[in-house]
Amino acid sequence: MDPVQGLSIDTTTSGLMVVDDDEDILFTINSLFKKRPFPVFLAHSGQECLDYLENGFKGVILMDIMMPGMDGWETIQQIVNKKLMHDLIISMFTAKDIPDTTLDHLKEYVFDYITKPFEPENLIALVDDYLTMLS
Amino acid sequence: MFDIFSGIPALPVTIIIVQHMPFSTTPRFAKRLSQLCRMNVIIPSDEELIKPESLYIAPGDNHLIIKDNQKILLTSTEKVNFVRPSIDVTMLSLRQDSRYQYTGIILSGMGCDGAEGLAFMKNLGAKTIVQDPETCIIRSMPESAIRLSNIDKILHPLEIRSFLLSLK
Numbered sequence: 001m002d003p004v005q006g007l008s009i010d011t012t013t014s015g016l017m018v019v020d021d022d023e024d025i026l027f028t029i030n031s032l033f034k035k036r037p038f039p040v041f042l043a044h045s046g047q048e049c050l051d052y053l054e055n056g057f058k059g060v061i062l063m064d065i066m067m068p069g070m071d072g073w074e075t076i077q078q079i080v081n082k083k084l085m086h087d088l089i090i091s092m093f094t095a096k097d098i099p100d101t102t103l104d105h106l107k108e109y110v111f112d113y114i115t116k117p118f119e120p121e122n123l124i125a126l127v128d129d130y131l132t133m134l135s
Numbered sequence: 136m137f138d139i140f141s142g143i144p145a146l147p148v149t150i151i152i153v154q155h156m157p158f159s160t161t162p163r164f165a166k167r168l169s170q171l172c173r174m175n176v177i178i179p180s181d182e183e184l185i186k187p188e189s190l191y192i193a194p195g196d197n198h199l200i201i202k203d204n205q206k207i208l209l210t211s212t213e214k215v216n217f218v219r220p221s222i223d224v225t226m227l228s229l230r231q232d233s234r235y236q237y238t239g240i241i242l243s244g245m246g247c248d249g250a251e252g253l254a255f256m257k258n259l260g261a262k263t264i265v266q267d268p269e270t271c272i273i274r275s276m277p278e279s280a281i282r283l284s285n286i287d288k289i290l291h292p293l294e295i296r297s298f299l300l301s302l303k
Binding site for chain 2 (some may be wrong): 104105129
């Protein structure tokens with residue numbers, strides 16, 4: 001999989017960002033959406049996610065909860081702290097039946113949750129729905 | 136939520152949706168719902184009179200209070216259950232009124248918001264419905280509601296949709 005080339009972002013178009021340290025997940029989702037008419041950005045960490053946001057990304061973020069270093073919730077906390085929470089819809093990947101997070105004060109920033117493993121057709125429909133919301 | 140409201144016709148009822156989301160998301164959510172269903176979808180202003188056959192969405196970062204069962208008040212007072220809007224705040228603002236038949240519905244979500252409100256509605260004589268936790272990605276809101284009061288129906292999302300359609 002090609003690495004992300006720089007941080008040049010078209011700020012006029014809503015896109016999809018996937019935030020996950022799991023290369024297989026990034027590859028799979030990139031494959032699902034690479035022919036769609038919107039940009040797809042792959043972030044391997046919470047920090048990469050923040051970098052994209054600070055460079056103007058807007059759109060749908062699919063974020064894993066469990067990541068080394070800054071996990072999904074901590075990343076959202078940083079998004080809020082840095083006032084980057086605009087023109088975004090955030091969905092969190094979660095394994096079913098894991099205990100709920102104790103970070104209750106951040107849950108309003110998560111629009112939806114997606115279980116892993118996910119059905120590709122469901123994920124595509126969901127992303128399409130959310131991008132329609134942002135259009 | 137979108138699965139439940141997709142294709143819903145204009146219903147002779149008032150629906151109030153309290154979704155935990157930031158203020159910036161509310162217009163987009165409302166727009167999407169208005170594309171999916173035939174209800175008159177409204178993001179209410181403070182002191183707006185409640186109209187029948189309308190679907191109101193609590194604006195993000197505001198509690199939605201129903202005053203005298205006639206008017207919507209919006210307030211940015213403290214978060215309740217860590218959220219604003221809070222489902223409990225809305226439900227607890229209802230008053231007994233024999234002219235109206237209430238139904239309270241709690242869907243998938245994190246935390247316990249809505250559990251106390253739904254129990255309160257039950258005591259007002261409302262029908263109470265909870266999304267089946269087995270169909271929820273995040274179960275804690277429905278489970279909290281089930282623990283707190285005797286729920287009338289525990290339903291799959293498509294059954295909740297069927298219930299809404301039965302109101303026609």
